[in-house]
Amino acid sequence: MVRPITIVGGGLAGLTLGIGLRQRGVPVTVWEAGQYPRHRVCGEFISGRGQGSLHRLGLLDGLKTLGACAATSAAFFTPTATVAARPLPEAALCVSRFTLDHWLAQEFQRLGGDLQTGERWAGEYGEGIVRASGRRVEPAAGGWRLFGLKVHARDIRLTADLEMHFGPAGYVGLCRLPSGETNVCGLFRSAVAIPDLALRWREWLGGSAGSVLHTRLAHARFEEASFCSIAGISLRARQALGQPEVCVGDSLSMIPPVTGNGMSMAFESAELAIPPLLRFSRGELDWLPARQQLAQTCDAAFTSRLRWAAWLQRALFHPPTRAVLMFLGARSDMLWRGLFEHTR
Numbered sequence: 001m002v003r004p005i006t007i008v009g010g011g012l013a014g015l016t017l018g019i020g021l022r023q024r025g026v027p028v029t030v031w032e033a034g035q036y037p038r039h040r041v042c043g044e045f046i047s048g049r050g051q052g053s054l055h056r057l058g059l060l061d062g063l064k065t066l067g068a069c070a071a072t073s074a075a076f077f078t079p080t081a082t083v084a085a086r087p088l089p090e091a092a093l094c095v096s097r098f099t100l101d102h103w104l105a106q107e108f109q110r111l112g113g114d115l116q117t118g119e120r121w122a123g124e125y126g127e128g129i130v131r132a133s134g135r136r137v138e139p140a141a142g143g144w145r146l147f148g149l150k151v152h153a154r155d156i157r158l159t160a161d162l163e164m165h166f167g168p169a170g171y172v173g174l175c176r177l178p179s180g181e182t183n184v185c186g187l188f189r190s191a192v193a194i195p196d197l198a199l200r201w202r203e204w205l206g207g208s209a210g211s212v213l214h215t216r217l218a219h220a221r222f223e224e225a226s227f228c229s230i231a232g233i234s235l236r237a238r239q240a241l242g243q244p245e246v247c248v249g250d251s252l253s254m255i256p257p258v259t260g261n262g263m264s265m266a267f268e269s270a271e272l273a274i275p276p277l278l279r280f281s282r283g284e285l286d287w288l289p290a291r292q293q294l295a296q297t298c299d300a301a302f303t304s305r306l307r308w309a310a311w312l313q314r315a316l317f318h319p320p321t322r323a324v325l326m327f328l329g330a331r332s333d334m335l336w337r338g339l340f341e342h343t344r
């Protein structure tokens with residue numbers, strides 16, 4: 001007996017899981033509301049253990065042939081302080097989501113996966129159905145509305161492979177991409193209704209006059225077609241145990257973007273989901289124990305990381321704590337490595 005698996009959402013988590021299951025002969029259908037290729041709001045900086053998942057699934061080399069490049073240094077800027085470029089404890093991978101998601105979709109289909117694009121799943125999450133539908137939408141949390149913006153640009157000179165610029169309303173990451181492009185991506189919060197982002201994104205991403213960010217982007221040539229935005233971001237850490245569905249990626253829990261670890265969690269959770277789903281598909285395990293087994297594994301892998309990331313995110317939005325972190329981070333290798341280790 002072979003039971004098919006349906007995956008709702010063809011982002012990184014859904015497609016990676018689909019590929020892993022197809023490699024093991026499981027019949028899989030992925031439902032994706034959008035089309036490929038498409039731009040996504042993302043810093044496009046893959047940091048952490050997810051690279052190991054990609055390697056074990058035989059995807060890492062393919063990604064490198066796509067042109068994914070390594071990031072080995074990072075620098076940090078606030079209105080009052082700078083942490084000059086320093087080596088990352090572990091290299092990250094940088095690749096455009098326009099390329100990455102499309103390539104994974106093609107890989108999934110090459111392996112015989114059934115990909116239904118332009119179709120929004122509106123059914124129940126019953127037996128054999130996995131939720132990989134991305135972040136849970138939350139219009140506001142603690143009085144703040146969180147939103148994200150992304151655009152690609154050229155003619156930006158960076159002092160490190162990744163520059164993080166913190167301002168009063170949020171942070172903007174500038175990340176070197178293959179072929180001379182730079183990803184300009186920001187997470188912001190607003191206490192009032194979010195303005196029309198399609199019209200005003202340059203103001204948010206451009207930094208205030210006199211800031212280092214503003215200088216960096218002074219001669220940038222933005223690729224307008226790559227602009228995208230999302231609102232209603234929820235960064236509340238969620239436990240997998242107790243969720244009524246089998247979830248992978250952001251639908252399980254979204255880690256604050258400053259860690260550059262969301263894509264990694266999507267790959268890792270997809271890899272963790274393969275063994276219980278394979279056993280379910282073969283009729284060796286019922287759906288409920290498969291779901292519980294996966295939830296336990298995910299909580300063991302992610303709970304501590306999500307806690308640290310939530311703390312870091314709060315600290316970075318609080319200028320006095322951020323100033324202390326910047327001061328110590330510039331001087332203490334132990335703190336630098338420790339924060340990296342706990343959020344990867």
Ligand SMILES: Cc1cc2nc3c(=O)[nH]c(=O)nc-3n(C[C@H](O)[C@H](O)[C@H](O)COP(=O)(O)OP(=O)(O)OC[C@H]3O[C@@H](n4cnc5c(N)ncnc54)[C@H](O)[C@@H]3O)c2cc1C
Nearest residue numbers: 009011012013033043121133134148249250257260262263
């Ligand atoms: C501002 C910002 C910056 C970020 N920067 C980074 C970074 O630098 N590094 C990093 O690692 N992570 C970053 N992330 C996080 C990263 O983008 C996510 O963690 C990652 O995309 C999660 O992948 P996913 O597959 O779970 O979800 P997604 O990539 O969001 O995919 C979910 C898919 O499900 C589809 N879908 C939803 N509902 C349905 C439905 N009912 N039927 C069919 N399809 C459906 C959607 O169309 C979508 O394609 C950032 C996030 C933000 C907001």
